[in-house]
Amino acid sequence: MSFWFWHGLRKGIQSTRYPARVESTPGVSPGRPVNTDFSTDSAAQLAAEICPTDAIVAHGKSTFVNHGKCVHCQLCRYSLQSPMDWETGYEWSRIPANQTESSALPSPFAKSMHIMVVDAGDCGACLHEVKQLNNPLYNMHRLGLFLTATPRTADVLLVVGPVSENMRGPLLKTWEAMPTSRKVLAVGTCAISGGVFGKSFMCACGVGTVLPVDFEVPGNPPPPLAILHGLLVVAGRKSLKTPTSISEGRA
Amino acid sequence: MNSVAVALALFFAVCVTGIFAGAIVPEKRIPATLAWAGSIAAGLAIWAAGTVLVFGGEFRHALWTVPSIGTLTILFDRLSAFFVLIAGVVILASSVFSAAYMKRFAGHYSLMAFNAWYLVLCASIIWILIENDVFGFLLAWEAMSISSYLLVNFEHRRSGTSQAGYLMLAMSEAGFLAVTVALLILGAGAESWQFSDLKTAAIELGPFVHWTVFLLTFFGFGVKAGLVPVNAWLPKAHPAAPANVSAILSGVILNLGLYGIIRLDFQVAPVTTTGAGLVILLTGTVSALVGILYATTETDLKGVLAHSSIENIGIVTLGFGASVVFAAAGYPLLSGMAMIAAFYQMLNHSIYKALLFLGAGSVDEHAGTRDLDRLGGLARLMPWTSGVFLIGALAISALPPFNGFVSEWLTLQTLLRGVEISSIPLRLAFAVCGAVLALTAALAVTCFVKTFAMAFLGLPRSENATRAVEAKGVAIAPMVLLAVLCLVLGVLPTFVMPALNQDLQPLISVGAAESLIPPFFTATSENGQLPPAFLQDFHNLGAQSGERFLPGRGLVVLLRGSELNPVVFAMSPSYSFIALVFLIVLVSIVIRRLTRQRNVVRRPLWAGGIPRLLPQMTYTATGFSNPVRVVFQAVFRPNISEDTRQTVAVHFRTAIHRQREETHVVDRVFLRPVGTAVREIAAFLAGMHHGKLNAYVVYVLAFLLFVLFFYRAT
Incomplete structure (x- = not known):
């Protein structure tokens, strides 16, 4: 005899209440380095040098972090005498660096948005996090967000991966097949800047080189709540936490 | 001489003229000659049949008297006329089609021989249908068998054709033998070999002899009709024949088998027992199921159609069987309904199957293959052919508003009426047959979705299919004619059913169609044609207003039941068709209105983002x-x-x-064991022949003693 029904009742609702309440469950996010002011120039220089993906740029005593390149290797956190400052959280979505503003989908889509996910050559990490959105904890259906298998009914194109050469055509085809009120959400460092893959003969430097991207979710991989935040931003139900500014250190 | 006789005489004259004309004209003119001769002959046959069907009266004529055999007579009654009409329509279509189709064989095969055998086949078909004595009937039957064998074997250099032809010939001869034996048994007690005399003799037959005659004729003619288990030749021979011959084989010659069964088992020696009815019913059911199962899994376009012919003939036979059982159980109205359904189904099958075979011939000719796995995408290249093929496929899948729907629906409803029979086993048999028929209908839809979609939709799967071109007008015209007939027969069943009932009067009980089609238009509260409660309901709907502009009784097929259940079932394909057209027009207007302001963006087909969609x-x-x-x-x-x-x-x-x-289930279960048994018996008997003279003398002596003893005993 199965008691799943009673177990369920006893446990109560386990889904996160985000975005109605702030989610503070530990471990949802590895966190990320933030712009830090060091005491010496050399400390800032060391922080910039230790970063394997050149996400940290030193400028005098200050360092600026380009989260579009950061892969959360945490070298700058644990391997430095004077570590970078570190923030935890997940409301990281932002507007692409080469744009000054992006608009969300029009209001009819706010409570019902269909998402087409394209894996443009990612390592599986970001895709795995996207997959978590469907599990009972994050349960994106409660917000009216649905995955769809065809671009014809999709409103948002969620791209993970740096866009490998073989996926460039299919990605473009998917984008072209979508109705024109479409938005593109690039999820993950690779999708934003190419990440550890970088520019190569088999790989584009992120989705932005192929398609006009509307919003980005940095992180490698971004935690599910960050992706959820990005989707809510696209739906116009959340505003960007910090307006993009030059202080984010885009070099 | 009345006009029917003139028409028939002209028919045979045209056939003979056509044969000689084919021998004289140059080869490239032969298809045109064949088309002219065949279509004029068919027109004459249709005219003769139409005269008899419309104006009544039958034509009887004694041809000549052959010593020791008797008088050869022909009888052109309504039953003959009905079959001649179907044959005429199919032959007309396939003859016109031949004008374009036969050109491909010029230089490869002898068109002159084809022309001759085709016309012989046409003539022998009509001859069978009007012949009214045993000798002439058997002679005509042989002429038909042999000429159809020669036509099936026309493309004899193609692999498998000769084999199919031989199998067809062998099985049809076996059937012929069975029929001959049955007719000899019947004729033993008759005064002459006329069917009418056989009929008087048949009344005095004992039950055992009657059963023997019934089984021999039913399965003997069943060979030609394609009934399980004697149909092994059909799925092989029909695809092997040229398409115009396939159309005749499926549209006419299968009907000849049914004609034989009807003539002998329903008229000359009528079966009245429940047992015989059940044999017919179950044979039909099994044929329908086996036919459609193999049709669904077949990938040869003409093979699909051949297997589906078995299914359709099975449904017809099932209707005949149900009719006999109902009559034996004392339900003349239901018996008549079953008969109407069966004849209607037969008429429909001839028309849409001829249409589909001609369509398949067009596809074969212009796309170079009949393999459904290699066809595809022909709808763009052959729009007319695919359009008429679609109509045929819809009709054969029994979808309204086409003709297949009416007859299959009626057959199914009749079977469901089996609940009225008091005997539980009979009810069970009807329920099972009804369920199998429903399964068959569902599989038929699957089958023809597959056939149409694989041949005409999607991407071409071979080089040949990409280079297909539309057939010529002369090949399309007969298909369009048949497609229109499919629609007419499907939309106006309330005009067809009384006609069938009237024309096949002794077979279909009087008033079956009348009681099925209530006189809504003409019924008033005074003349009492309908109960007052009914009348009120239908007059409220405005039924009587149809009297002014629509001739006939009404446009609804309806079976009335008891007080508790006033309407057992009802349908009206005519009104459904009007509603369908109205709705389609309405919806298209609404859509056009709504989308008028929108700008349309055309994007390539979404195929999962693959670089190129390959066949x-x-x-x-x-x-x-x-x-x-x-x-x-x-x-x-x-x-x-x-x-x-x-x-x-x-x-x-x-x-x-x-x-x-795969071995066909009939081959596996029936043909192979029979073949093995025959071979083993032959091997055993061959042991007698060891060449010793003494032994042969003993055989002769033993046989002599046996004969003497036998005659002494009797």
Whole structure:
């Protein structure tokens, strides 16, 4: 005899209440380095040098972090005498660096948005996090967000991966097949800047080189709540936490 | 001489003239000659049949008297006329079609011979239908068998054709023998070999002899009709024949088998027992199921149609069987309904099957293959052919507003009326047959979705299919004619059914159609044609207003029941058709209105983002029908052998060769055991022949003693 029904009742609702309440469950996010002011120039220089993906740029005593390149290797956190400052959280979505503003989908889509996910050559990490959105904890259906298998009914194109050469055509085809009120959400460092893959003969430097991207979710991989935040931003139900500014250190 | 006689005489004259004309004209003119001769002859046959059907009266004529055999007579009654009418329509269509189709054989095969045998076949078909004595009937039957064998064997250099032809000839001769024996038994007690005299003799037959005669004629004619278990030749011979001959084979010659059954088992020696009815009913049911199962899994376009012919003839036979059982159980109205349904189904089958075979011929001619796995995408290249083929496919799948729907619906409803019979086993038999018929109808839809979609939709799967061109007008015209007939017969059943009832009066009980089609238009509260409660309901709907502009009784087929259940079932294809057209027009207007302001963006087809959609990626006919193949594995019993080659290591397969062999269930269950038994008996008897003279003398002596003893005993 199965008691799943009673177990369920006893446990109560386990889904996160985000975005109605702030989610503070530990471990949802590895966190990320933030712009830090060091005491010496050399400390800032060391922080910039230790970063394997050149996400940290030193400028005098200050360092600026380009989260579009950061892969959360945490070298700058644990391997430095004077570590970078570190923030935890997940409301990281932002507007692409080469744009000054992006608009969300029009209001009819706010409570019902269909998402087409394209894996443009990612390592599986970001895709795995996207997959978590469907599990009972994050349960994106409660917000009216649905995955769809065809671009014809999709409103948002969620791209993970740096866009490998073989996926460039299919990605473009998917984008072209979508109705024109479409938005593109690039999820993950690779999708934003190419990440550890970088520019190569088999790989584009992120989705932005192929398609006009509307919003980005940095992180490698971004935690599910960050992706959820990005989707809510696209739906116009959340505003960007910090307006993009030059202080984010885009070099 | 009345006009019918003139028409018939002219018919045979045209056939003979056509044969001689074919021998004289140059080869490239032969198709045109054939088309003219065939269509004029068919027109004359239609005219003769129409005269008899419309104006009544039958034509009887004694031809000449042959010593020791008797008088050869012809009788052109309404039953004959009905079959001649169907044959005429099919022959007309296929003859006109031949004008374009036969040109492909010029230089490869003898068109002169084809012309001759085609016209002989046409003539012998009509001859069978009007012949009214045993000798002439058997002679005509042989002429038909042999000429149809020669036509099937026309493309004799193609592999498999000769084999199919021989099988057809052998089986039809076996059937012929059975029929001959039955007729000899019947004729033994008769005054002459006229069918009318046989009929008087048949009344005095004992039950055992009657059963023997019934089984011999039913399965003897069943060979030509394609009934399980004597139909092994049909799925092989029909695809092997040229398309115009296939159309005649399916549209007319199968009907001849049914004609034989009707003439002998329903008129000359009528079966009245429940047992015989059940034999007919169950044979029909099994034929329908087996036919459609193999049609669904077949990938040869003409093979699909051939198997589906078995299914349709099965449904017709099922209707005949139900009619006999109902009559034996004392339900003349239901018996008549079953008969109407069966004859209607037969008429419909002839028309849409001829249409589909001609369509298949067009496809074969212009796309170069009949393999459904290699066709595809012909709808764009052959719009007319695919349009008429679609109509045929809809009709054969029994979808309204086409003709197949009416007859299959009526057959099914009649079977469901089996609940009225008091005997529980009979009710069970009807329920099972009804369920099988419903399954058959569902599978038929699957089958023809597959056939149409694989041949005409999607991407072309071979080079030939990409280069297909539309057939010529002269090939399309007969198909359009048949397609229009499909629609007319489907939309106006309330005019067809009384006509069938009136024309096949002794077979269909009087008033069957009248009681099925209530006189809504003409009924008033005074003349009492309908109960007042009914009348009120239908007058409220405005039924009587139809009297002014629509002749006939009404446009609704309706079976009235008891007080508790006033309407047992009802349908009106005519009103449904009007509603359908109205709705389609309405919806298209609404859509056009709504989308008038919108700008349309055209984007390439979404195919999962793959670089190019290749034909290999699309569904094949084999893949589409595989679920049926898996579900009914117990029937198909495939013999699958798989051969894999592994070069690098154990689990690295480099080549998989999978072979699947199927033996038709009838071959496996019936034909092969019979063949083995015959061979074993022959081997045993061959032991007698060892060449010793003494032994032969003993045989002769023993036989002499046997004969003496036998005659002394009797």
